[in-house]
Amino acid sequence: MKExxxxxxxxxxxxxxxxxxxxxxxxATVIIHCRNRQLGENTREEIITGTGNxxxxxxxxxxxxxxxxxxxxxxxxxxxxxxxVLVNNAGLTKRRHTLTEDxxxxxxxxxxxxxFLLTNLLLDTLKSSAPAxxxxxxxxxxRWGKINFDDLMGQRNYSMDRAxxxxxxxxxxxxxxxxxxxxxxxxxxxxxxxxxxxxxxxxEYTGFKGxxxxxxxxxxxxxxxxxxxxxxYLASSPEVEGVTGKYFTKRRVVRSSRASNDAILASRLxxxxxxxxxxxx
Numbered sequence: 001m002k003e004x005x006x007x008x009x010x011x012x013x014x015x016x017x018x019x020x021x022x023x024x025x026x027x028a029t030v031i032i033h034c035r036n037r038q039l040g041e042n043t044r045e046e047i048i049t050g051t052g053n054x055x056x057x058x059x060x061x062x063x064x065x066x067x068x069x070x071x072x073x074x075x076x077x078x079x080x081x082x083x084x085v086l087v088n089n090a091g092l093t094k095r096r097h098t099l100t101e102d103x104x105x106x107x108x109x110x111x112x113x114x115x116f117l118l119t120n121l122l123l124d125t126l127k128s129s130a131p132a133x134x135x136x137x138x139x140x141x142x143r144w145g146k147i148n149f150d151d152l153m154g155q156r157n158y159s160m161d162r163a164x165x166x167x168x169x170x171x172x173x174x175x176x177x178x179x180x181x182x183x184x185x186x187x188x189x190x191x192x193x194x195x196x197x198x199x200x201x202x203x204e205y206t207g208f209k210g211x212x213x214x215x216x217x218x219x220x221x222x223x224x225x226x227x228x229x230x231x232x233y234l235a236s237s238p239e240v241e242g243v244t245g246k247y248f249t250k251r252r253v254v255r256s257s258r259a260s261n262d263a264i265l266a267s268r269l270x271x272x273x274x275x276x277x278x279x280x281x
Contacts, residue, residue, distance in 0.1 A: 001026035001236050005080050005129075007122075009033040009063065009115070010090030012043040015137065015194055018228035019087055019235070020056075021047050026236055029055040031079075033072060033090065035062050063090055063114035064100040066277060073121035082129040083122055085235045088115035089137045091167070097158035104276065105153040107160075111167035116174055117277040123187070130186025131241065134178070135234045138171040138191045138247070143257045145169030147269055170269060172247060172256050177266040179245030188244035190234050191256075194227035195249070 006023050010016040011032035024030045024047050032047075034040040040058040047056050059075055061068040076083060091111045098106045104113060119134060126132040145165035148154075154163050175191040182189060233251050234240055247256040259265065274280065 001028035004028045004084040005031070005082050006085035006087065006235065007031045007033065007059075007076055007083060008087040008089055009118070012036065012039040014224045015227045015231060016087070016089040017043055018224040019089065019231045021050060022225075022228060022232040023085070023235060024051040024053040024056060027053060028085070028236075029057070029080075031057045031059055031076065033059045033061060033063075035060065063110050063118075064106055066102050066113070066117060069114050069117045070121065073118055076122065077125055081125075083125045084129050084132045085135070086119060086122060086126065086133075087135045087137070087231060087235060088119065088171075089231070090114065091137070093160055093164045095160050097154055099153070103153075105155075105158075105163060107163040107167050108152065108154075108170070111164070112170040112174065113273060113277055115171070116273045117279060119178065120277075120279055123182075126187045127185050132187045133235055134175075134187065134189040135231055136171050136175050136189070136191040137231060138175070138193055138256075139164075139168040140193045140195075140249075141165045142168040142172050142193075142260060145257075146259065147173070147265060149268070149272065152272070169257070169260055170273075172260040173262075173266040173269050174273070175247075176245050176260070176263070177270050180263075182244070188240075188242065190240070190244060190246050190248060192230045192234060192248040194230060195222045 001023060006028045008016050008020050011020045012034035020030050020032050032040060032043055037060045040060055044056045044058050048054055059072055061072045063069055094106050100106055100109045145168055147166060172191050175189050179189045230248050230251050246253045
């Protein structure tokens with residue numbers, strides 16, 4: 001991975017941080033994105049100390065804002081003429097219905113629209129850097145997801161789980177559609193489920209579900225390092241060179257849900273996402 005440039009979103013903690021550390025150990029130039037400058041700088045110093053790799057950079061942005069997403073893409077292309085790996089990892093859950101400054105439901109905005117826009121804005125750089133790889137972090141909960149075009153922003157009937165499941169299904173639909181569009185470009189795109197990983201997501205749950213997530217299930221959850229293993233594998237392993245449009249778990253290709261394999265649904269979601277993010281402009 002020496003002389004390779006990698007961008008990882010949501011990289012100051014959890015799977016993102018573990019991925020950044022793993023790629024830094026392989027000698028890559030790693031750009032870590034986070035929302036907080038101090039946390040980002042702390043993570044940068046930790047990675048440099050732990051790996052001896054000083055080619056670690058920080059970009060700060062709140063991906064809930066489309067303008068901030070555009071600024072991230074612009075900053076990456078100003079700093080580097082090449083980008084070999086993009087890991088779309090940043091994600092969140094929201095117990096209550098909230099809207100971003102662009103009037104989008106926050107979970108959908110951060111988990112789907114942000115990586116959709118960021119990836120598309122960086123495609124020319126990725127193509128010119130080929131062979132290049134895009135890795136989207138999804139989740140097993142996509143199997144319970146549904147793309148509700150009639151209430152995409154959850155304004156009529158919001159549920160934290162429904163919103164999150166929808167966003168993770170969107171990640172996979174986006175992966176498959178993008179893979180179709182990138183055939184022959186030298187850029188591959190794959191997604192994965194990292195398993196149940198110890199993270200801050202559980203803090204959004206209350207009551208019985210909070211007890212289950214934060215206490216009873218916690219001993220059986222993976223560490224962030226274990227959760228990042230397949231991410232690092234897809235980002236760097238020669239074994240998956242040229243492999244594209246696949247869904248992985250534990251380094252193995254598995255079949256994702258029936259809905260996620262619906263090419264018509266994926267195409268419609270792409271068109272809607274293109275309009276919402278004003279990609280053409």
